[in-house]
Amino acid sequence: MSASKATRGREPFTDLLALARAELHPAGLALRALVRDCDPACVELVWPKLKMASFGVGPRKLTQHYAYLAIHARHLNLGFYEGAFLADPNHLLEGTGKALRHVKIHGVPLREAAALKALIEQAVARRRRAASGTGMG
Helix, strand or coil: CCCCCCCCCCCHHHHHHCCCCHHHHHHHHHHHHHHHHHCCCCEEEEEHHHCEEEEECCCCHHHHEEEEEEECCCCEEEEECCHHHCCCCCCCCECCCCCCEEEEECCCCCCCHHHHHHHHHHHHHHHHHHHHCCCCC
């Protein structure tokens, strides 16, 4: 993906966070770091107009991405494209869609960091299995 003239030389994720309330910036950076800790090779795509960043094992959002960070007026969502299929013993996930689930983040500290990390690790593993052709189960 090539950078547009508007973003060339700038960090797209930082530009995205600038769209959020200032008190949410540390949480956004912490969530991104958590994703990268779980998947150092993640592919990150940022869509400022949608106020979201998406993370995956490849560039295809619907088939290779596992999580997204969305900016809302008073919180951030850490969402999972296949969240309905993740084990969630801490009951953090919200949503009623066929597959999508999210966790609302209101700031730091991320008290649920260990539980979020477990969700991210599961989501990464599911996408890696699907990408390798060994199935989703």
